[in-house]
Amino acid sequence: MADKRVTIQATRYDPDRDSAPRMQSYDIPFYDESMVVLDALNYIKNHVDGSLSFRWSCRMGICGSCGMMVNGTPKLTCNAFVRDYWPRAIHVGPLNNFPLIRDLVIDMDDFMHKLKSIKPWVIRKQELPLGAGEHRQTNQQIDEFRQFSECINCMLCYAACPVYGLNNEFLGPAAIALARRYNLDSRDQGLKERLPVIGDAEGVWECSFVGECSVVCPKGVDPAKAIQQTKLDTTMRFVLPYGNRD
């Protein structure tokens, strides 16, 4: 094990010097079977080249900040084992479909705006007084939306979505899944406030069901399902005579 080595080809981009991203190769020790791509990047940063920039935090698939393209596929690098690629070289790039700030760091501004636009919080027409106690939910009521609440905002689904790549006005998979999460929540009454955004031409109707978002999602959120279900629901609201009732 001691002398096993792995080649990491990382995308480099320095906005002050480079006009376009370039590739840099690092040959580093593959020191442990449990080594993940993020470990390899940290090895490079600590021992070889301190200027390599990338985001990470939890190292356990929870914070959603270490998403990158690993050999062309969007992955959480803390969850991508080097042993699954070795002995081939591993190419690590910034997430597709986003503007690049530096090296492996993308600009997530657009994503944050989109998340905010669907009002991802419980909206009540009238707040219950505090004295009314908690708003209880049954297990069935929680199961309605639980899957869509597992999202960690890693943006892998946006990097996998060619529709977003071709038109970044598209609201996108995670934001729609999150909207559905709140619309299905028995405590929420905000559907009508979210409808103008999710029912828009750049909302669910921009999706042509490639389905790759659900393939790459590390949390099993299945945003493609959320989008198609929302298409059906919004259509029903439109067609059925009682569709627009609350």
Added chain:
Amino acid sequence: MATEIDMPSPHRGEGQGEGQGVKEYRWRMPANWWTRTRHYFLYVAREFTAVPMALWLIWLLYEIKLAGNGPAGYYPPRSAAFVAFSAVVLLFALYHSYTFLKLAGVIIRVKVLDRSIPPRVIVMAMFGAWAAGSVVVGFVLIWFAR
């Protein structure tokens, strides 16, 4: 003593952040994006099947118009090329229908007695309805063509 400094918010949606005022490299989708994964390719193939199907249906409308003058002067197309094209379109239609009906299990949520019907049952019901519909249409066509 701690000094308060004006830190840029990590929440770029709130208005400030890392990329501000910095030259960014804009992402461009390469023209060959759909050849990059099998999944993308199958998606483009699925979408493409709609084009020959649309052409065939336009042709069908044209034939219906021709047949509108009565059976005496109507000669249905019999060329080998047309039959081959129709066979290919049929395959495309089957593939398109298959992908669409399989999706029904994902989209449709039906509850009976407060319990969700499993997606598999919904998909089976869809394929059942499809088969039944095809039998009815086939029967009507053959019956009237006799």
